[in-house]
Amino acid sequence: xxxxxxxxxxxxxxxxxxxxxxxxxxxxxxxxxxxxxxxxxxxxxxxxxxxxxxxxxxxxxxxxxxxxxxxxxxxxxxxxxxxxxxxxxxxxxxxxxxxxxxxxxxxxxxxxxxxxxxxxxxxxxxxxxxxxxxxxxxxxxxxxxxxxxxxxxxxxxxxxxxxxxxxxxxxxxxxxxxxxxxxxxxxxxxxxxxxxxxxxxxxxxxxxxxxxxxxxxxxxxxxxxxxxxxxxxxxxxxxxxxxxxxxxxxxxxxxxxxxxxxxxxxxxxxxxxxxxxxxxxxxxxxxxxxxxxxxxxxxxxxxxxxxxxxxxxxxxxxxxxxxxxxxxxxxxxxxxxxxxxxxxxxxxxxxxxxxxxxxxxxxxxxxxx
Numbered sequence: 001x002x003x004x005x006x007x008x009x010x011x012x013x014x015x016x017x018x019x020x021x022x023x024x025x026x027x028x029x030x031x032x033x034x035x036x037x038x039x040x041x042x043x044x045x046x047x048x049x050x051x052x053x054x055x056x057x058x059x060x061x062x063x064x065x066x067x068x069x070x071x072x073x074x075x076x077x078x079x080x081x082x083x084x085x086x087x088x089x090x091x092x093x094x095x096x097x098x099x100x101x102x103x104x105x106x107x108x109x110x111x112x113x114x115x116x117x118x119x120x121x122x123x124x125x126x127x128x129x130x131x132x133x134x135x136x137x138x139x140x141x142x143x144x145x146x147x148x149x150x151x152x153x154x155x156x157x158x159x160x161x162x163x164x165x166x167x168x169x170x171x172x173x174x175x176x177x178x179x180x181x182x183x184x185x186x187x188x189x190x191x192x193x194x195x196x197x198x199x200x201x202x203x204x205x206x207x208x209x210x211x212x213x214x215x216x217x218x219x220x221x222x223x224x225x226x227x228x229x230x231x232x233x234x235x236x237x238x239x240x241x242x243x244x245x246x247x248x249x250x251x252x253x254x255x256x257x258x259x260x261x262x263x264x265x266x267x268x269x270x271x272x273x274x275x276x277x278x279x280x281x282x283x284x285x286x287x288x289x290x291x292x293x294x295x296x297x298x299x300x301x302x303x304x305x306x307x308x309x310x311x312x313x314x315x316x317x318x319x320x321x322x323x324x325x326x327x328x329x330x331x332x333x334x335x336x337x338x339x340x341x342x343x344x345x346x347x348x349x350x351x352x353x354x355x356x357x358x359x360x361x362x363x364x365x366x367x368x369x
Contacts, residue, residue, distance in 0.1 A: 014334055015080040017042040017103065020087040021050065021058045021068065023177055024108055027327040028084050029059035030367065035357045037335070043068040044075045046087070060367045076101040082334050085109065086327070088180055089205065092122040095137070099129035104136040104337050106330040110208065111139030112149065113346050116215025117208060123344070130342045138337045138345045142325040143169050144213030147293040147307060148272055150347045153220045155295055155305055162269075162299040165217065169274040170288045174243040175317040182245045186256065188278055189248045192234050199232060206258070206274075214262045214270050220348055223264050231259045235282035243278050244317075255282040292322060332358075 016038055018025050025043075032040040033056065043055045045068045056064035069075050076097065082104045085095065090109040098105055114123040126137055139145060148167045156162060173182055182188045187200030211228055218225050237254030240247070248254050255277040262270040275288040292308040309321040332355040340350060 013037055013039050014082060014338060015039050015041045015078075016334065017044065017075060017078060017080045017083045018055065019044045019075075019083050019085045019098075021045055021055075022086065022088065022181075023323050024086045024327045025084070026059040027324055028086065028331050029055050029064075030061055031328065031331055033059075033061065033064055034360075036360065037357050040064065040066055041080050042066065042075045042078045044072065045070055072097065076103070081338050082106060084327075084331055084334075088178075088185060088202075092125060096125055096129035099126065099135045099137060100133040102133050102135060104138075104334075106138050106140065106334055106337055108141035108145065108326050108330050109139065110144070110205070110212060111137060111344070112141075112145045112209065113212040113216035113219070113348075114139075114344055115219075116212045118211070127344055130344060134342050136337050136340045136342055136345055138330065138333055138340075138350065139212075140330040140333060140347075142322060142329060143167075143274075143293065144209050144216075145347075146325070146329050147295065148210070148213040149216040149220070151293075151305070151307070152217055152295045152297065153347070155297060155303055156221065158301075158303060159297060160300045162221065162297055164267075164269055164271065164298045165221075166271040166273070166296045166298075168288070168291075168294045168296075169272075170291055170293075171274070171276045171322065172278075172290075172318050173245075173276055174241075174278045176319050176323075177244050179245040182243075182278075186276065188253050188256075189246065190253045192236050192251075192253055195234050195253050196232070203232065203256075203258075207260070210258075210260050210272055210274075214260060214272060216346060216348065217270055218262060218264070221269075223269055225262045225264055225269075226266075227263045229261045229263070231261075233257050235277075235284055235286065237279060238281050238283055241279055248278055254278045255286075257286055257288075328355075 016032055018029050032038040050068050051070040053068050054063040055066040056062050080103050083098050085105045085107040152165050185202030187195050234253045235255035237248050237250050240250050258274045260272040261268045291306050294306045296304045313320040333353045336350055336353050
């Protein structure tokens with residue numbers, strides 16, 4: 001039987017730092033404030049206007065007595081067990097500095113299966129930083145980190161033979177608040193021909209982290225992948241669109257379709273399809289529907305599972321629950337990650353994550369923004 005030190009289950013309080021306070025970071029702050037077993041001791045921000053602001057205020061709740069800082073040295077001088085590292089783009093130098101300071105990292109920025117990355121140089125640096133700091137690194141999110149790897153691996157346990165695994169994601173980004181992610185990162189509102197020829201920075205990042213996820217699934221299934229291929233296309237808005245994060249003129253990118261395929265033995269064994277949209281009135285209309293995530297296994301027995309929110313968010317923000325999923329899959333693993341031996345960990349070697357502290361009364365905090 002596992003002991004509390006092996007699983008990281010309660011019996012202690014985990015001192016945590018929130019790194020970046022975008023939509024994911026704000027959700028994490030509210031969780032740390034509400035959930036027994038966590039103490040929020042620091043918050044790092046990159047925007048000058050956020051420096052000195054109380055973490056609660058940044059998260060849209062009452063002040064909690066922790067002021068945000070823009071100083072890496074100051075935040076790393078704090079005594080903490082773990083950093084929830086949630087910037088839009090991962091900075092390997094920054095991550096190594098955190099790990100060497102004696103603080104483990106959980107993150108939704110990728111790193112779900114670093115062995116699957118084509119470039120192993122940053123992986124070696126992160127592994128060395130873990131050894132030097134006696135710390136651990138764990139990447140997880142909703143996709144990658146759950147719906148494309150942990151979820152199909154769980155469903156696969158019900159099968160006697162598998163021919164192909166197809167994971168599909170449909171994301172309505174119209175209510176998403178981040179201009180940096182949607183416009184600067186993904187490239188919504190761009191000229192479609194230019195977007196196809198020169199995909200935006202976050203598209204390339206997503207290619208890398210989805211490859212990690214496919215490699216994790218392949219390793220879990222015991223499959224050797226011969227080749228990874230990808231296909232990217234965009235759809236245009238038929239009318240001018242006003243979305244939460246900005247304006248999308250008619251004729252510019254209003255939707256994106258991405259397909260990643262992992263081939264083994266000359267045939268596709270893992271297929272990821274993502275459709276990111278700002279409207280349903282796009283050209284072409286790919287007809288992906290509204291299901292958030294689906295996992296389809298062709299084999300014996302062929303099995304399909306869908307994952308979507310059971311109720312709408314009170315504000316009508318259809319993407320909010322997906323952002324909660326993204327944040328919580330990493331945050332809920334903090335006790336297990338802190339209890340693990342130093343190194344980079346994945347779903348394949350981390351013990352079963354036991355999300356203790358979730359069964360509790362309603363939130364003590366009232367979200368104001």
